Amino acid sequence: MRLPRFDYLEPHTLEEALEMRSEAGEKGEVLAGGTDLLVRMKQRLKKPSFLITLKHLRELEGVKMEEGELAIGAKTSLRDVIRSPWVQRYANGLAEALSSVGAYTIQHVRGTIGGNLCQDTRCLYYNQSAFWRSGRAPCHKAGGKICYAREGSDRCRSTNQSDGATALLALDARVTLRSLRGERTIPVSDLFTMKGEAPLDIRSDEILTTIRIPIASQSAASAYERISYRSAIDFPVACAAVLIEAEDKTIRRARIAVGAMGNAPLLMIQAAELLQGKPLEDEGVRKRAARIAMDHASAFAVNNVGATVEWRVSMVEVLVRRALRRACEAARGIGEGP
């Protein structure tokens, strides 16, 4: 399969890249690892006139500790994020999530954390070859007025299947976006528009530069769980990430994110609040929280990523419960010291 033609722009500094991005506007795309973008281009889902490569921008690589937070350059490869001792220590859920992305030889060396976070939403009726799609009228995401995933839907119901985004939402991460106009740092939850047609709030002159994960406390732990057809290569059909902050064997704060259900990873606020103040070993409350997460997720999921939607929703409870158990166990271990 051939790529469509484009102009290849090769900035050597971030400033230069921002100028090119500003000039190219809607006609430009940023190329990091390319493991998502180039596939979409081959399928003619994206046809940028300009690709702005980040290959020379070493300044966007690496994991640093900055004022109580992990600052991860958007172009850091999944492999380097996974192997960072800081990420393993303070954001294990993210390391687990990124380890499960695709396969080592596909995404881990060339794929980047920024690309994983910014990947477009997916749908069985959209992520197909141009030939496959030519057989029917375009869907909402392709500029038409039909939804093949849910009959009668007036909007796109494509699904965010990013492992990394789900973990970063649970970890309360923030992202920094730069443009010639300046810089803004927003919670990762604000990066998502909840609109399948255009799922990311990244303006056409902006480049994602940094992903910031707060170090919640010394006794915080996170975990990630997912289900996919094959353990490698495939996207998750359901996934969950949790963060548990503990004090005196009690949950002080919890965050639960569920992915592969809606246009964006979903933050389960009510389920997480239920856990607050409860003992780390309270299995019953974890079950109740997982059930609430499942109920809320059921409002978003449609049948468009393989496996029946009923089964995927029922798996949310299982995945949240497993992730909570592992995170609570890990938080207990940290609390007890070495």
Place this chain on the structure above:
Amino acid sequence: MSKRIVKFRVNGEEVELAVEPHWTLLEALREELDLTGTKEGCSEGVCGSCTVLVDGAPVRACLTLALEVEGREILTVEGLGGPDGLDPLQRAFIERGAVQCGFCTSGMLMAAKGLLLENPNPSQEDIKRALAGNICRCTGYIKIIEAVEEAASLSPTPIHESR
């Protein structure tokens, strides 16, 4: 949109090519350099048959632009082994019958090579994880895993010295 010059090393030799920006590394290797050992399977990063090593690490040549590997060192299946014969991995694949139709084999070899360069003594679990992105529709994988294990046991030190 015209051709641009890109320089990189392939199997130890300096290469200078005029490529279109939209050409992938796979197209440059197969169509410009006639290195057809690297196969095009799915062309969208799923099957692994186009795996080559870039600076020793396995990547999908079908999802890598030729222009993105400027200045890098590429190793393809043609560069495995050397004047003295086959790479231990290749020998083990033959001896163990890890090849049937052969289409996935060069990708399997390169993914396995990437693993052994990084970890000369992998466990079976390590091998499975390293090859998880490579699909074989014939062998059932067992013989491939056995072959990689055998190659690893034969050569505890890094196998390949680039020419």
